[in-house]
Amino acid sequence: MALQPPSPQTNVPRDDVGNVADAMLLDVRVKWIAIVFEATAGVDQFTVTPYTSDPTSGG
């Protein structure tokens, strides 16, 4: 059975966004990744969302 596609991850600190995205891209089905800033006090955090198709079209 193949692995599940990676899930979006919330509360990712700025200094680890690259590593999280890197791990998501190990799955060849992931074509797009959205990195969205979450307004939080203190440390900057992001939601990192993998997509298997172009999220900018349709939907």
Added chain:
Amino acid sequence: MVRLVSMVLLVAVGLGGCATEKMSGEQLARVAKDWSLSIRASQVIPVYPLTEDLQPGDVFLVQTPIEEQVKVYLDKGFLPLENLVTRLSLTGYAEFYRGWPKIGDGADAPPRPWQFPTPEAADADFSHAPLAAFPTYNFSVSRSGGLSVAIPVQSVPVGLNLLDSASANGTITLKDAYTYALPARRTYDAIHAWSEDNAAYLKQFEPTTPVQEGKVVTKAQEFYLRVINRVYLVKTVDVSLFSNRATSAAGSAGVPQPVQLLNIANANTDAAKQFEAINQILANAGSPAPAGAANAGAASEAGAMPPPVAVGGSIKLAMATSRSVSFVETFRRPLVIGYLASDYAILKGGMLAAPTPTFSMLEGRRVISGQAIPYQGCDADCLRIRPWLKQAGNQAKLVSWLEAQGGSIAIADLLTGNHADLRRNVVKDLIEGSN
């Protein structure tokens, strides 16, 4: 009588005019696209040409890259189903349709009991099939510019000729629609079992990497298995045409010259006779020989064989006025007009990825991988796995290990998700165990 003869000629011309060999390639492509756009609006992937030989468990190999596939879909309106790989022997209908009469597994699996209620029966009986309903579609046709909207039923060109009109608006109603399905979970299990038995076959469709030879760059290719989960069938199509212009005949331009003879409201016509005459012509159209046509028509009425219209259905004139005609076109057995499916990307080694809904993908809807999980930080085990993962061959080892655990979670989820125990075991089994 003279007018009746001319009417008969018009109908004959109409039937001849709808012969596909006379249509240009461009017109044929437009027929496919316009029909498909109508069906797509009902959230169903269109089938073109219509066929009864498509059912849940049919597996197609999709060779075009996903971007190309979307382009083809948007351009043509449908996806050619050309590479049928296998038909899975699915079970589970009895459970899924528990309590539903005449649905079972094995020989009783849909649609066979409906298509062929008994070996001797010539007529299909879909009275026990789950019903579906489609909205009425509007369209316009114009002879001068070809069909501006075309549908794969014969009634439209016939009606246009009956109206003797250069253009018309119309509606098409898909009646007697049915659907049946199996849950995607069933097809998921079946396709994975099949893929394990056919790994060598699937391996030839592993994803390729881009290759550059001089200035020529060969794009990376990905292949998918498309597994049908649900199909929609239609047995009867009602077509109504409303003339919106004067006749196309050069000698009478601007003068409405419609089917007065068929106007029941017109006391001067013998409407019943005209209806009968035209329906007789429609029933006999496409039969191989006049004598055979007569016999076939009689046999058809007796239910022994299909009506002799060649293109797949029988047309019957249902109503006509000076400005409108309505037809009922009935297929011998219900035909599949659309389907829903799941796509499985073929991965390295011929393994299959998690399924994605075909319709969402083709319509460009966002396909995210799942529910968001909170980032848990990169703990000590994560910090050991990350550099180890970058070494050649270790990603494949980790994937195999995760698959063996049964949960099959993604590597990204493993590293920074709520999986501390799993990370510990990865370190123990794969990193420390290999030392």
